[in-house]
Amino acid sequence: MTKRQSLTGQPGNIAKLDLNLITLFELVYRHKSVAKAADVMDVTASAVSQGLNRLRTHFDDPLFVRNGSRLESTAFAENVHSSIASSFEDVLTQLQSLSPTVAQSQLNIICPPYLSLFIFKPLVRIVAEISPQCKILHTPDDNQEETTDKALTFRKADIIFDLQPHNMHSRVSHLLYEEELVFIRAKNHPRVSGFVSSDQLSKEQFTIVNSNKFSVANIQDEINTRINAIRDIRFRSGSTFSIIAMVSASDTIGVVSRNLAEMFSETFDICIVETDISIPAVPVYMVYNKFSLKNSLMKNIVDRMVEEFT
Secondary structure (H helix, E strand, C coil), rough: CCCCHHCCCCCCCCCCCCHHHHHHHHHHHCCCHHHHHHHHHHHHHHHHHHHHHHHHHCCCCCCCCCEECEEEECHHHHHHHHHHHHHHHHHHHHCCCCCCCCCCCEEEEECCCHHHHHHHHHHHHHHHHCCCCEEEEEEEEECHHHHHHHHHHHCCCCEEEEEECCCCCCCEEEEEEEEEEEEEECCCCCCCCCCCCCCHHCCEEEEEECCCCCCHHHHHHHHHHHHCCCCCEEECCHHHHHHHHHHHHHHCCCEHHHHHHHHCCCCCCCCCCECCCCCEEEEEEEEEEEEHHHHHHHHHHHHHHHHHHC
């Protein structure tokens, strides 16, 4: 059996393979970038390149070939990934489950800033009631799918509040509630006032959320369908608050949750557009690793949050 035919190289050589290189391989495969893999592993790009060269020697295959700014995986690398991806996730989960199951001094949360306005009130109260000494660290969601995915994989977050489920068998994605979306405009908009038809809206410029998440992209496409036009996008931002500020300062139309529009209608001098065009509601999920429920604090927090939104 040749190296190219074996996932472990030549027979008997598995003991010579540094298993840290498997993590390196998976990160390069997922991110298609040496620099991004280095960032996740908190090492230099040079260290990742050296590790990649060791893997290439071991497997006798280039594994990744540069195509512009991305690394494209070879057929053999695709085979390696399909063989180890599920087991790799299982190993990480099992190792992480060996951590202490009771003590936890800090709860790490990833959540879009605008959702924190509605999520944090019950969350902070619940944590204070269960464990008054537990601190909460919030990292804003940057609207990039790969960021939230790796945060749970590498335990940089305990709970993620996300607009889409994480379809991995080692995770739980619990639907908490759905946010109703509405069109918004500046109160002094020069053309849009009163009841607005889809034809009128299709002629306006829009301000939209910039995100690579499929749930956001699906809603953007559905809005185009219901307006019956590909919208003219004037401004994009990963921040919902920036969307509101831009709409307030211009004659663009935006889309935000009804809760947010009503909360900031006076502060930003915006209002909800009256129209019969309905927009699909956006789901809000609470996502966490299954193994984390072995921690009594985490289990209590999760259970209480589910009750809160039931």
